[in-house]
Amino acid sequence: MIKEIFNIKALVLENIKLNPYTFRLILRAPEIASSVKPGQFCMLKVRDQLSYDPLLRRPFSINRVENKDIHILYRVVGKGTKYMSNLSKEDQIEILGPLGNGFKIIKNKINILVAGGMGIAPISFLTSSLPKDKTIVIVGAANKEELFDIDYIKNQGYSLFIATDDGSMGKKGLVTEILKEKLDELLLDKGNKDIVVYSCGPYPMLKNLANICKRLKIDAQVSMEAKMACGIGLCLGCVVSKNDGGFLHVCKDGPVFDVNEVNWS
Ligand SMILES: Cc1cc2nc3c(=O)[nH]c(=O)nc-3n(C[C@H](O)[C@H](O)[C@H](O)COP(=O)(O)OP(=O)(O)OC[C@H]3O[C@@H](n4cnc5c(N)ncnc54)[C@H](O)[C@@H]3O)c2cc1C
Ligand code: FES
Structure with a gap:
């Protein structure tokens, strides 16, 4: 089945400070809200339109879906997340998603x-x-x-x-x-x-x-988690070792894996 990926400008509804370095960003993103599955993620463009720094989008899990809105729970660790912490109501942010494979729900367990x-x-x-x-x-x-x-x-x-x-x-x-x-x-x-x-x-x-x-x-x-550049399997930036040799792309094959797929040594 082909999964649809959206590149949209999402409206910031709230950016709530939960502690000095952790925030909850609530975005109006109906396309993503209606299609995202638990465990999937989005890539956020964390810079102003006129700036090229940071150049690469940053990956974030979807933390909650409420009707047309998605929540992102994030910790400020560097330049991109610092930019996010300064977003306010009515700002817009470019967001690509939903990406990757989420958790596979196994029923009756x-x-x-x-x-x-x-x-x-x-x-x-x-x-x-x-x-x-x-x-x-x-x-x-x-x-x-x-x-x-x-x-x-x-x-x-x-x-x-x-x-x-x-x-x-x-x-x-x-x-x-x-x-x-x-x-x-x-x-x-x-x-x-x-x-x-x-x-x-x-x-x-x-x-x-x-x-x-x-x-x-x-x-x-x-x-x-892995450092990601593209988020869609094109750059080879996010690999982890596979249990039976070779590599897995966290962005495309994951981010959710069966524990037996990964080489943990
Ligand atoms: C699939 C996925 C889902 C994620 N979901 C969330 C989430 O829900 N909430 C959240 O707070 N963060 C999440 N992350 C991590 C988040 O992407 C990074 O914290 C963010 O990219 C940092 O960007 P920055 O520009 O602020 O920091 P940078 O300047 O890029 O880096 C600052 C520091 O953070 C470290 N770092 C950067 N990216 C990662 C990473 N992916 N894993 C571990 N360390 C990293 C760097 O080594 C450096 O020490 C997720 C990562 C992935 C791959
Ligand atoms: S982030 Fe580019 S291949 Fe995974």
Whole structure:
């Protein structure tokens, strides 16, 4: 099936500061809102019309869809995201998407969603496709100020477990420790064929999660990040090693991969 990709000028509705370096950008983008799937991303032109810096568009996951609008949850780390943080209501921003392959929803399973840091962005969107009574969400961050969408997930009625590095909210420790506990509990009465894990977060967390799921033979999909120049498979800028040799393009083959596709060594 050919996927339609739109290049549009989206209207900024809100750009909400959540903490000193994290923002929620709400854009009116009806074409993208009506077609994007959880786990897909967009490339944003993060510069003024008259400027060429930064030249390349930047990739961002879709964090939420509300009617004609999309939400992007982002952290300011460099020039492009600094530009985004200065956008105000009524500004416009050029946006290309939806891009890549999102999460493949496997029906009638117990879903465990695991998010680390800004990895909450696509995981939060994924909840909207999964049944509340069969879904557990595990969210981790450095501290409670770095946790986002907690109330959004809780208010929808999902079982939520939190881990922070400093113990300021939830369990002190790593999300993968909670994942192991939940898997041990569930495996006793469900068996590994009835569980699927979906995740997004920093590479070391995903590697740890992949090792756990591969050892227990549990289906798992991870959304990965890479530096991207084009976002559509043309520049070879975003490759990761494939398990059976060769390379995968994060933008075109991913960003969501089965853990068994990736070479984690
Ligand atoms: C598919 C995908 C989805 C993403 N979704 C989100 C999201 O929802 N929210 C969000 O805040 N960020 C997300 N990112 C990361 C985001 O694209 C980068 O933070 C952004 O491009 C940085 O642009 P910049 O110009 O501000 O920083 P730059 O000046 O380009 O870089 C500043 C610093 O950030 C590092 N950096 C840049 N890009 C990445 C990257 N892709 N991964 C890791 N480190 C990087 C650089 O090495 C450098 O140290 C996503 C990345 C990908 C590939
Ligand atoms: S970003 Fe160009 S090939 Fe993936």
